[in-house]
Amino acid sequence: MPDSGLAEILKNAQAFYQCGAYVDAAKSLEAALKIDPTSVENWYYRGVALQKMEEHAAAITCFREALAFSPDSFEPVHDLGVSLQAINRNVDALACFDKAVSLNQKSFEAYLNRGIVYSKLGNYKAELENYDVAQILRPDDETLLMNYGVALLQTGQFAKAVVHFQRVLKLDAYTEYARGLLLHAKMMCCDWSGLNQELLSLRVEISEGIPCIDPFYLLGLSDSMPDQLQVAKKFTEKHYSRSSVTLGGSQKYSHNRIRIAYLSADFHEHATAFLMVELFELHDKSRFDVIGISFGENDRSVMRKRLEASFETFIDVSAKSDKEIADIVRALEVDIAVDLKGYTTDARPGVFAYRPAPIQINYLGYPGTMGAKFIDYLIADQFIVPEDHQRFYAEKIVYLPGSYQPNDTRREIGDKPHSRDDIGLLDKDFVFCTFNNSYKITPQFFDIWMRLLQEVSNSVLWMLSKSPEQEKNLRKEAEIRGISGDRLIFAPHMELKSHLRRLQLADLFLDSLPYNAHTTTSDALWAGLPLVTCVGTTFAGRVAGSLLNAAGIPELITTSLEQYEQLALDLATNPTKLLTLRQKLKVTSRESALFDSKQFSKHLESAYITMWEAYQADASPAHIWVK
Structure with missing residues (x-):
């Protein structure tokens, strides 16, 4: 074919690419490469078109062909890294970005993408170092600021993450998912300043269909089942809409x-x-x-x-x-x-x-x-998802008897710490504890906890330490409510068997909403520690109630904040009642449905058989009740 024919093909390829017709652009460039298989440019741009189509394996081949003719060409090296990263070949991608940086030390994209790969490899220090360089090159880039904030979250630098997400929202108040990340960062360090206004803005954006929060972060901020369903649907449609490329089920x-x-x-x-x-x-x-x-x-x-x-x-x-x-x-x-x-x-x-x-x-x-x-299905139980809640779930519900949560009856309780003395607690104190993650602590429940400290003499609140900012902010919030910050005791992370042992040194676990203690509830009950919960509306806010029912101690479940506070106060000021409850927990919980692993496995297997038989019979998924 004469050069004019090749020129026409390339002209068409460019037109296709510019209007987003990447399939046609890739086909045109394939035709061009049959005429001139040594063209670095055509190999590269065909790789780019395939990359846009998420055909990363084919794109990688094209970029490597381009590099075979021009090993030190920045664009094919960099974009080869992008495609390798997309298919999770992160070590190989890192090598590409290392070379890309060496070829062009002023490439914002190379530093940004190298930071992203370091994140996937779990090297957050190197991730942040690359973002620091990228920030010099392009200080107000939205993607960079978002990624930087997420890296700060992953490294426990919650207060710094707050600053970054605030900056993002100042640049663009509707940056996708920024408001949710800001709220999560603030909740992680218990910074409740402006929280009500932020939550109001979040609800408005959700109602307007704006992608403002990751579904998981919403669980700790909202008790609205319709909002949780809407946010999850929008998130899935945006990120995981693969109907045209499914393998077929x-x-x-x-x-x-x-x-x-x-x-x-x-x-x-x-x-x-x-x-x-x-x-x-x-x-x-x-x-x-x-x-x-x-x-x-x-x-x-x-x-x-x-x-x-x-x-x-x-x-x-x-x-x-x-x-x-x-x-x-x-x-x-x-x-x-x-x-x-x-x-x-x-x-x-x-x-x-x-x-x-x-x-x-x-x-x-x-x-x-x-x-x-x-x-197709979500595994739950009748306490967590009452039948009149089914409309707020995209899945069909599998109802297990007892509780939905399995447990390991082989988990060991350690012999240390031996006493309260070993962990900075006093024997004379009444120890309320809450080992929920800090994003589950809300001002509403903290108000109640401080009133309990006010009412119960020689009492302290024992909590999980997540960061220095969290400790500082919670002590400040206690002082605002008239309680000395010294009455908040913060505990470090421990291996499981030692954590289970230290739970036995507390007197009463205080749960929270809208996101209950989940595994933490089972840990407390396994250790013999009573836990008071308040039942919410969503799945995340009903788990502790499910577990207490299955453990045979439903008397620790409350349905209002007033009941919750009164029950906690009653137990804290009535030693005989609390001791009786602890003895009951010790005797009955190990024999309860919650810790009957053999029976639980049979129930779950029954559910699997039912859904498999329905599929074999060409029946659509339907709610399942396991007897």
Whole structure:
């Protein structure tokens, strides 16, 4: 073909690219490369078009072809890193960005993307160092400021994160997800200044359909079921709308056993693992082929080894892309895929968006609806999701008897700390405690706690320490309410068995809303510590009540703030009543439904069989009640 023909092809490719017709642009450039296969520019731009189409494997090939002819060309090196990063090949991507920076030390994008890769590799110090350089080059870039703020959150620098997100909103008040991140950062360090106005702005933006908050962060800020459903749906539609590229979930497999895959980033020392591990071990392997698929870190702990041993097949996919993981699930012919992450940290809902399994479930990790068309069921119980709440969930509800939460009856309670003396508590004090994460502490409940300290002489409030700013702010809030800040005692993180032991040294656990204690409730009850809760409206606000019911102590459940405060005061000022309750908890809880792991596994397996049989019979997913 003459040069004029090639020129015409390239002209068409450029026109297609500029109007967003990337498929046609890639085809035109493919034709051009047949004429001139040595063109660095054409290889590069075909890679860019494929990258826009999220065809990253093909894009990587194009960028490498370009680099074969021009090894030190900045653009192919940089964009090769972008595509490698997109499919989770982060070590290789980092090498590309290192080279890109060496080729162009004034490239904002190279420093930004190298920071993003360091984040995925868990090196937050290096991430922030790269963002610092990028900020010199482009100080008001919205994406950079957002990423910087998230990195500060991940490193526990909550007050600095607040400043960053405030700056983002000052530049653009409707920056996507910035308001939610700002509120979460403020709640993490218990900075409640301007909180009511911020929450009002959040509600307005949600009502207007503005993508202002991540679904998970909303759980700790709102008790509105309609808002939680709407935010989850919008989030899913925006980030995980893959209907045109699904692998198809309509296949019916003929296995001797139902094949179940649990997918999580938390198969290590993590709250989810502490709850789930015995369930994995107890699954009836004669009826179920149980697979673990891990996309999180391998901490090489005793828990990790126990988890790996609990599955018949365990696969580490931490270096693979969502599509590659979905392909693995599909190739394994999984009947039921269980998402243990939802929208929590390190979640991979993009895997499920490809529909790799015929039946897909949201369970345990994310306490709420995912609002996703690709999730069929949510596992709950009748306390957590009353039947008149079903309309606020995109999934069909699986109702387990007792509670939805599994437990590990093999978890050990340590022998240290031996006494209150070991951890800075006085024997004469009445110790209220709340070991909820700091974002679950609200001014409304803190008001109640301070009134309790006022009413109960020689009492203290024992809390989990998250940051120096959190401690400072809570002590200041106590002083505002007439309570000495010294009566707030902050506890560091401890390994589980030591944490369970120290819980036994407290007198009464105070729960909060709109996000209850979840694993923390089971920890307290396992340790023999009574917990007072107030029932909310959402899934996240009803878990503690579910667990107390299953433990056989429903008398610790209240339904109003007045009841909650009165019950806590009554127990704190009536030693005989509290002792009787602790003795009851010690005798009955271990024999209760909450800690009957064998029966729990049978109930869950019954649910799996019911949904599998419905699918085999071509029935659509429907609510399931396990008897």
